[in-house]
Amino acid sequence: xxxxxxxxxxxxxxxxxxxxxxxxxxxxxxxxxxxxxxxxxxxxxxxxxxxxxxxxxxxxxxxxxxxxxxxxxxxxxxxxxxxxxxxxxxxxxxxxxxxxxxxxxxxxxxxxxxxxxxxxxxxxxxxxxxxxxxxxxxxxxxxxxxxxxxxxxxxxxxxx
Numbered sequence: 339x340x341x342x343x344x345x346x347x348x349x350x351x352x353x354x355x356x357x358x359x360x361x362x363x364x365x366x367x368x369x370x371x372x373x374x375x376x377x378x379x380x381x382x383x384x385x386x387x388x389x390x391x392x393x394x395x396x397x398x399x400x401x402x403x404x405x406x407x408x409x410x411x412x413x414x415x416x417x418x419x420x421x422x423x424x425x426x427x428x429x430x431x432x433x434x435x436x437x438x439x440x441x442x443x444x445x446x447x448x449x450x451x452x453x454x455x456x457x458x459x460x461x462x463x464x465x466x467x468x469x470x471x472x473x474x475x476x477x478x479x480x481x482x483x484x485x486x487x488x489x490x491x492x493x494x495x496x497x498x
């Protein structure tokens with residue numbers, strides 16, 4: 339018997355807070371002030387709701403921080419290079435988390451080459467590439483979506 343959302347009678351967290359088939363959450367960002375901060379907060383809340391920031395499952399806090407960082411980088415890149423973000427979508431399943439940020443510019447991004455870590459700028463996609471398990475970009479309609487995926491096995495290796 340559940341006494342409160344996400345908690346069993348003995349105080350332990352429930353084993354899964356995702357519905358069967360996963361869950362998709364959307365945050366419209368078009369025209370909002372401080373979209374990076376809003377996207378970070380939205381993502382942190384979703385991870386909390388899914389018990390993907392709960393250390394009792396052996397969640398790797400470094401991966402949690404990487405997910406929030408990737409969201410911030412994708413939203414910031416949309417602001418800097420694509421006229422602003424339109425929407426953030428988080429799609430969680432039992433096996434992975436997919437993060438998508440859409441914008442109205444159909445130009446697909448490419449990491450700046452050569453990458454020069456000692457110079458300012460040009461690091462966003464390298465951060466996304468190095469911290470996520472997979473990433474890419476897809477055109478849709480008049481714009482595009484940049485996405486990154488994180489495997490749950492890496493996020494929460496101790497999760498049942």
